[in-house]
Amino acid sequence: MPLDRMIEKARRLLEKGRIEHVGDGVYNVVGDHGTYVVARGFDGTVSCSCPGFIKKRRCSHSLAVIFLTRGVTLPTSKGRSK
Numbered sequence: 001m002p003l004d005r006m007i008e009k010a011r012r013l014l015e016k017g018r019i020e021h022v023g024d025g026v027y028n029v030v031g032d033h034g035t036y037v038v039a040r041g042f043d044g045t046v047s048c049s050c051p052g053f054i055k056k057r058r059c060s061h062s063l064a065v066i067f068l069t070r071g072v073t074l075p076t077s078k079g080r081s082k
């Protein structure tokens with residue numbers, strides 16, 4: 001999946017409130033195909049239990065948690081005036 005699409009998906013997860021903080025840097029993320037567990041380490045790295053992350057070391061769920069915990073205001077690819 002291209003990074004742009006992954007960011008877009010992560011943003012949607014945030015907007016829809018699909019991320020639940022279950023404690024100690026652990027989050028449940030309700031994805032399109034199931035609920036995954038994202039854990040954040042002390043060094044700020046995240047890991048996810050989904051197959052995509054296990055294969056590619058990145059996914060929209062872990063990205064969404066990174067965005068959430070950093071309080072990043074995500075850029076929108078659309079809606080900019082002209």
Ligand SMILES: [Zn+2]
Pocket residue numbers: 036048049050051052053058059060061062
């Ligand atoms: Zn994932």
